[in-house]
Amino acid sequence: MTSSIPPSPHSTTQNSHGVVVPQAIAHRGNDQRHPENSLEAIQGAVEAGCDGIEADLRVSRDGVVVLAHDRTLERCFGVDKAVCDCDWAYLQTLETLREPRCRIPRLADVLQYLAGQNVWLLLDIKQLDNPPSIIPQISSTLAAVPSSTPWNARLTLGCWTAAFLPLIQAHLPGFPVALITFSLRYARQFLAVPNVGFNLNQKLLMGPLGRGFVDEAREKKRAVYVWTVNDEELVSWCLRARVDGVVTDCAAMVREKVAAWDGKQVGHRVRRRLRAQAWTMSLAAVLFGWFFEWKYLLPVKKAGSKQLHV
Numbered sequence: 001m002t003s004s005i006p007p008s009p010h011s012t013t014q015n016s017h018g019v020v021v022p023q024a025i026a027h028r029g030n031d032q033r034h035p036e037n038s039l040e041a042i043q044g045a046v047e048a049g050c051d052g053i054e055a056d057l058r059v060s061r062d063g064v065v066v067l068a069h070d071r072t073l074e075r076c077f078g079v080d081k082a083v084c085d086c087d088w089a090y091l092q093t094l095e096t097l098r099e100p101r102c103r104i105p106r107l108a109d110v111l112q113y114l115a116g117q118n119v120w121l122l123l124d125i126k127q128l129d130n131p132p133s134i135i136p137q138i139s140s141t142l143a144a145v146p147s148s149t150p151w152n153a154r155l156t157l158g159c160w161t162a163a164f165l166p167l168i169q170a171h172l173p174g175f176p177v178a179l180i181t182f183s184l185r186y187a188r189q190f191l192a193v194p195n196v197g198f199n200l201n202q203k204l205l206m207g208p209l210g211r212g213f214v215d216e217a218r219e220k221k222r223a224v225y226v227w228t229v230n231d232e233e234l235v236s237w238c239l240r241a242r243v244d245g246v247v248t249d250c251a252a253m254v255r256e257k258v259a260a261w262d263g264k265q266v267g268h269r270v271r272r273r274l275r276a277q278a279w280t281m282s283l284a285a286v287l288f289g290w291f292f293e294w295k296y297l298l299p300v301k302k303a304g305s306k307q308l309h310v
Helices: 039-047 107-116 135-142 164-171 184-194 202-206 213-219 230-240 251-260 272-296
Strands: 024-025 053-059 066-067 079-082 120-127 157-158 177-181 199-201 224-227 245-248
Touching: 024 039, 024 177, 024 251, 039 053, 039 107, 039 224, 053 107, 053 157, 053 184, 066 107, 066 135, 066 199, 157 164, 164 177, 177 184, 184 199, 184 213, 184 272, 199 202, 199 213, 202 224, 202 230, 213 224, 230 245, 230 251
Parallel strands: 024 053, 024 245, 053 120, 120 157, 157 177, 177 199, 199 224, 224 245
Antiparallel strands: 053 066
16 A cells, blocks of 8 residues: 555654653643643743644634634633634634633744744644635645745644545645544544554543554554543553653643653553543443544545545
C-alpha cells in the first residue's frame, strides 16, 4: 500500500534519564490561566514548556478559520449563535465570559505567533457534518503564513471521519493526519490507511475493548495520542503504555511526571474509580458509537479507495 499521508513527525521523546516518554500537549491551548482556545492560553502553554498545542477549528460564515470547540458561542461567549452562522467581522468583537476576557482568534493569528516558537500543533478539525467547508480554508491559511520550518513538519491534522481524507489529500498533501475518535471499532478501519495516527480517549484504551490497540498501532508505526489526561495515575498509565502524546489541561503535572519517569517504576494499579470510569466509557462508546458512526462517520472504504489505496 502507498499513501500521500506521511508518518507523524511528532512522536515520543527522551527525558533526562534517556527513557522514551510521551510529549505533553496542552488541551485547547489550556494553560489554566486563560480561556480555552484563546491566543493568550496558547502563549501561556508555550511559556510553560509544552511540546505541543491541541486546538479546535471551525469556520465562519465568510470562510475564516477560527479556534472554537463548540458549535455555538453560548458556553464560552454567552451568545446563542452558531459559529458557522456568523461572519468574522462579528466574531472578532466577542469576548469570553471567563476572566481574563479574551477574543476569539483566527487560525492565521495563531500561526503567526507560533511561526517563531518551537512547538507543534495538533488540530481538532470540527465541521464533521460538512468537511468541504473547512479543509480548503485551512490550506489557504497555512499557505498565507510563512514559517522557517514547513507547516507540514509542525502540524498534524486531526479529523473525525474518513470523509476528510480525500479532501486533505487534495488540498493538504504531505500533512500528517490523526483520527480523533472514541470508537475503537472505527479506529481499527484506519489501520488499513498507511501512516494515519490516532488521537483517542484515554479511558477507552484502558477498558476491555482497548487492550492491545496501542501495541497494534505501534506495530504499524502509528502515532497514538490520548485525551484528556488530568490525573497523575492516568499519566503513569500513559507512561507504561508508551503512548506518543498526552493531551492535558494539567501540563505542568504531566511534564513533572514525564521528567521523573525512569522506566523502571512499576507504579500502583489505577484506582477502582478510574477503572470503573474506563469500563463505563467503553460501554457508552459501544452504545452511542454505533449511532454516531451511522450518522456522521464515513467508512474508510467509501472515502475514495483509489486516492487512499486501501
